[in-house]
Amino acid sequence: MGKIVLAAKITHVPTIWLSEHVEKHKGIRQSAIDGLRELGRRAAARGVDTFVVFDSHWIVNQGFHLNASARLKGRFTSHELPHFLFDMDYDYRGDADLARLIEKYGNEAGLKTLAHDVPGLGFEYGTLIPMHHMNRDARARVLSVACDQFADVDENRRFGAAVAEAVRASDRKVALLASGSLSHQFWPNALSAKGLNTVNGEFNRQVDLRVLELWESGRIREFLDMLPDYAERCHGEVRMADTAMLFGALGWDSYNGKGEILTPYFGSSGTGQCNVEFPVT
Ligand SMILES: [Fe+2]
Incomplete structure (x- = not known):
């Protein structure tokens, strides 16, 4: 029987690549890198077979989509921020079996779910940047999951629950x-240049900090109650579909774990970022 061995909300900002590769910005995201590496170390220590990544840069317009290629290899440059993220080589094994199982459970839950084994469908940087640090030896498989920009919170919750069911029905140890x-x-x-390391707006910064407080103190139900408004008013990335899926997989408002902050809150190009592990209870 498979299980989720690690669950986390993580950062993927391209300034991480800048921090490593552009002299002028060397080290600006070291804390984010350290957090990702620690999460990767924990996943490896727990025997992770597959990283399942809810990737808010693989944005789709309808349905739930999984990359079911057996191997994903390429050189990535971001079309959104090519001056921040360029020439990143990658080569990972995918997880077609788990993708097909999630497809089955997603469809059984009444969600239009499709797993694709299509040449040319590569990874986006919501997957690549974290994997670059969390899965450094590429030992674990990588399964990227798209975020539907028009799905509502409840659909994302149900999809997350379907992912958890599929993981349990598999033989995989999964980091979600x-x-x-x-x-x-x-x-x-x-x-933009001046704001490289800051959050755009005190309102956004304060709400983010409050969210982290709620997570750290295990007040997940309160967070979930505010999630639709939070995603709307603080310009949530793909309406925070990734986050709704994660908590859906963890049991939604019955989840009683407390978040552990591995990278303290930081701003990047105006956005608010963190690395937080949620223990699987
Ligand atoms: Fe992003």
């Missing part, structure tokens, strides 16, 4: 990652 921002309001062009 919600790869996405807290607040997500980029700075306008005139302020």
